[in-house]
Amino acid sequence: MLFSIIDRMLIREVFRALLVIVSVLLLLILANSLVLLLGQVAAGSISMKVMGVLVGLKVVKLLGFILPPAFFFSILWVLGRMYRDSEMVALNCAGAGLLRLYRVFFLAALPLAALVAVLVLVVLPQARVYADNLQQQEKKQFRIGGLKPGAFNEFNKGRFMIYVGHTDEQGDGLRDVFVRYQLDGEPGVLVARRARLTGLDDSRGKYLILEEGQRYQGVPGRTTFSIADFSRYGIRLPDAAAEATTVSRTALPTSVLMASDDIKFKAELQDRLSAPLSVFALMLLSVPLARSLPRQGVYGRLTLAVIIYAIYMNLLSLAEKWMAKGVTPEWMGIWWVPGLAVLLAVMITQLDSLAYSALWRRWKGRLS
Template sequence: MIVFRYLNREVLRSFAGILTVLMLIFLSQRLVTYLGEAAGGELSGLVVLKLVALYLPVLFSLLLPLTLFLAILLALGRLYVEHEMTVLRACGVGENDVLRHLLKPVLAMTAFTAALTLYVMPMALEYQYQVLDQQAAESELSLLAPGRFQEGQDKHSVLYVEAFGEQNSLGGVFFASMPQAAGDSTGILASRGGYHWQDERDGQRFLVLENGYRYEMQPGSKKWTVVKYDKYFMKLQPRSVSEIRRKAKALSSVELLMDLKPENIAELQWRLAVPLQMPILALLAIPLCRVRPREGKFARILPGLLIFLGYTMLLMMARSSLEEGKLAGWIGLWPVHLLALALGVILLRQREIRRAPLAKLS
């Protein structure tokens, strides 16, 4: 038991290190994308933080199979390089024993991953849609940045705020609206300041401008109408949130089972495929760890990644065919799993196949 606790500890240590590195890489990439959208005025700062938090369970569930596969390759590969596996084999501990004892933490991670993919991940994606819908329903004021021109939701107006003050106060406000149809006038509002005000009776929001001028001109005319005002109330129209059809990946697993159309069947089988990969990849990783001392513990990383990519690509191709109705639902992704499982068994028994006589194999 001391030996197997040592093996499990080595694998889990590599697992934690690899998962941390991969999470930082992919999370940083997604954060840069969100920050770019925030800089373009499409997202607010608070929404960026919410989206990053909701992306964590999605990323975590997708990285677990690859992380476990690489952790076993690195941990057991080091044991081969440093002759520890040779000593264990001389003491009667073979690869089958290592696999049998590694299955306990592997199955625990498989159950955890299944809970993520079947329950947590669709719930996080649904919340992500709700956050984006709420963002779309908010006024442009939540997306304003001082010193930058912000295009209106109607695509025919521009709002500029020079600075923000305390209690939603604005300094140096400029607003221009271009004609949307024939006969509409061009209007420009300029004021030294303003503030955001909401009517408590009906909840309607206004942008109140103070001490400014309104300039208006009809198309084809050279005359301008200039009005000086002390206070000017601009009614803020919230963006309408349309009821959109959620993608299958944002539906709960129960909803997918209630409507067994090809798209939902493909999504449901994909959610099952992610945790199912973990014990199959563990089976593949055990024989791939066999390296010679001079090769180094990283010698089988490239072949292992190629096998993982091939396995994943076949799953994606089968999923695409299932969504398009080219593949029957009862077949689905299961042949790919069976193929990977058969490859793992062949690799695990490779030495026995080489040494056994032909009559014994038959």
């Protein structure tokens, strides 16, 4: 039998705590991101479709990097409570020693590390590419859905500006429109009671058709300045400037990183691989850090665990930057950070064993 009653109890409690920690962290982080994204939607910078994609990208990114520490702290929480309530004493008497705990948590970490690997190595790069492409397409389109009534909407780096008082009930027409543009180096202003967009699906260009308004062209005080009334006036919207886009390393497929000899690409690859490796490294650390005497409590070691985790994550970030800049040798990579975590777990386990052995010898000497 692969899992006993004790094993299933430990796995159930750990994954229950894991679900709570992940849910709370996702809600806290996504709440702030949603406020910022909704502000961009209200300002017309992005559409609701892009916002949905960006939220999904944020969730995938957070899951890939939240799961390892959440698994770490869930084991700390469950084992710490069991030590505090003397349940671990009973489990030790039943034969559930340190190796048994590692066996259970290693089997639990296998599917979790596989999920993190899929998210970080496959899903996240593809999601970033899709989000970048969708944002680039949105920049090349000029739609009513991107105009915020009651506010100035800037385009083409401020060279083209539209103010819309409000839209009609059908949503396909504009009311009380103000347009500022540049024509042959001279400023122009259009004011109209109504307007509408045409040619949205026409490759020849998009036009804003204004009705019942005035046009002010040129600089006031110069001979070229002119004022004219019109019943209908069309102005071609500026084409989106072709921007030279550079693909970020974080959006490159993992296969491209594996085939590259660039040290920066290798550092990015190892940074991605560090996420599933951290599941096992932090798991090895969590078991000895959760250990405490029945009356000692868990909070002292929990504080130590938070400090160790903060140092671990900062070392991972520094190791990736050092490798990319050539500060550390290529063979060293960033593997030494999870290696240090494993070494620290062995040291804490040995120190605990010596401490408990000394305590047992002292207690045995008193009894004799």
